[in-house]
Amino acid sequence: MLFELLHQDKNSKARLGKLSLAHGQIDTPCFMPVGTQGTVKTISQKELSDCGAQIILSNAYHLFLRPGKEIIKKAGGLHDFISWEKPILTDSGGYQIFSLALFRKVSDKGVEFQSHLDGTKHLLTPEAVVSLQQDLGADIIMTLDECLHYPCGMDQAKAAMERTLDWAARSKKSFVASDNQALFGILQGATYEHLRKECAKRLAEIDFPGYAIGGVSVGEPKDLMYNIIRLCAALLPLNKPRYLMGVGLVQDILEGIECGIDMFDCVVPTRYGRNGTAFTSEGKLVIKNSPFIEDFSPLDKNCNCYTCKNYSRAYLRHLFNANEYLAPRLISLHNIYFFLELMRNAREAIAQDRFLEFKKEFLTAYNNNSA
């Protein structure tokens, strides 16, 4: 893996980069559509590629439980199994074990849990999670971490941080060196600044080719989240990619870019899409609302996606009300395109040292939504 910093915005921490991975190059800041179960919900791999997605995220926890590692190995790895030739990042599943599993018992050894699908019991150690992801063949793999919800006490946050650091060191030790895969460490420490600082310092000592900020967007207020992102981004090594996990909404991403984040992922485009909410340059649009009954304009007049080039709000509203599969599909596709286009425009703005103006203009139009 090679990460090149191409340009630093003159008026903010926003930065332009290029990440070279085994399966292709990624322009950063980038947005990674989420394909939890090996599919970005409702969207085909060709559509993802047509939208300009350069990398997608998948989830080791989900794939471990279903269809299982052996099937994916026999298919020749995750890329071949899901027919996606470009880079893949797999999340370790730490967050999922803590949020989805029916039962969990964390010890220094690892996490024992019951599958949310069928109740079967499993033990995942940091080493097993690295091995799993190496077998899946993802370009970027994540260490197992302990992710807490907000709010949490300082002692609890410190214990989880210590465990995350211990697991990070063990993960690095068990990682089989590979030109095709990079292991990222995850920064925890909840909303405690001193813990974040300590965690960043000790993670950097372990030395990873890239770092993720975990434990944000877990229920904390927005202001606090932005503070933590700003703090954490500043703590991480300048010459390594910085990945903000599971964030987020449009404004969150722009705040993150301003702080110097390089990589984002979120289920928002497809989750909102399935529920009939489109992201547009003029804000969010809830397709079932009555003003769209006879609105023959596209979701977003400024958008070049397949949905906007071909279909009207009135048609999409009809499809959504008629419970037709095409509605979540077309709106999700638009949303994915919208997020990827947001990143393209952000990168262009950074290259021209006008990221702050871009952010301001974008959010002004976005928040003045009267639709």
Place this chain on the structure above:
Amino acid sequence: MLFELLHQDKNSKARLGKLSLAHGQIDTPCFMPVGTQGTVKTISQKELSDCGAQIILSNAYHLFLRPGKEIIKKAGGLHDFISWEKPILTDSGGYQIFSLALFRKVSDKGVEFQSHLDGTKHLLTPEAVVSLQQDLGADIIMTLDECLHYPCGMDQAKAAMERTLDWAARSKKSFVASDNQALFGILQGATYEHLRKECAKRLAEIDFPGYAIGGVSVGEPKDLMYNIIRLCAALLPLNKPRYLMGVGLVQDILEGIECGIDMFDCVVPTRYGRNGTAFTSEGKLVIKNSPFIEDFSPLDKNCNCYTCKNYSRAYLRHLFNANEYLAPRLISLHNIYFFLELMRNAREAIAQDRFLEFKKEFLTAYNNNSA
């Protein structure tokens, strides 16, 4: 509308034709994917076009109830509303009123019924149904008919036939002559040969540019269905297109072509697709079955559709089991392609006077399915 008979198979009644409509040409025999509510379920209009669909079917009854005629008129007609530039045939909704509506009362005037969506009461007359479809702007529109389920008594069948004929005459009278639209009459008479004969004769006297065979695939045994199709096709004018409504499965379509049918429609490709059943050259394949767990071959090794070119049975099975939207979508897409490819191959065989061999070979491979 222009219908040209290009070739007559030397060894069967199968025939090759070309139907020229306002929105494009159709090679016959053709299969029309069904987009009941203005969308072929799970499939985009671009995908339909890429699969080679030359015409789709939509349903006036459904569109009348939702989103309503006015919205579609304001959109510039059904083609513009759904963003489909090629021909559309709209079914009158006779069948749907008889199968879906909560309550119906048939009189000489028309049909009173309650919407299956919200219980609202409506009256549709033959004239209103023609006017509705003319407003929708379909290339081919169908008369309102009375369609009975099997079995039905002879008196009942005769009464429905008389009503269908009366409505056909009134439909033709109310049809506003147009270069862009053609009104087809529908042949009824249940399984009574003498009624079918009488109905065909009297329909031809009314004189339509094309004729549909209705009242088949309504619960009767296959042998009886094939007999009725053979009888009816032979009764219809040679130089007019013959449309067999709502049929059907692979074998049914091949039997129909052999009898001289030119047009088919059926929900089977998408309904089966949504349920995880794929049609292949070696028979039907139920994707959730365990033999496919580690089967990395495509649904059909002889198929060039997007699904088969990119995805394995194992991946599709995973998607289906994980309840992912992409599963019904990819399998439906394959099925649509499969039916359209079946028609392409049938047309090629007719052109070479080897339709019967083609049919035999196809069904041998199809029925020897051990998958």
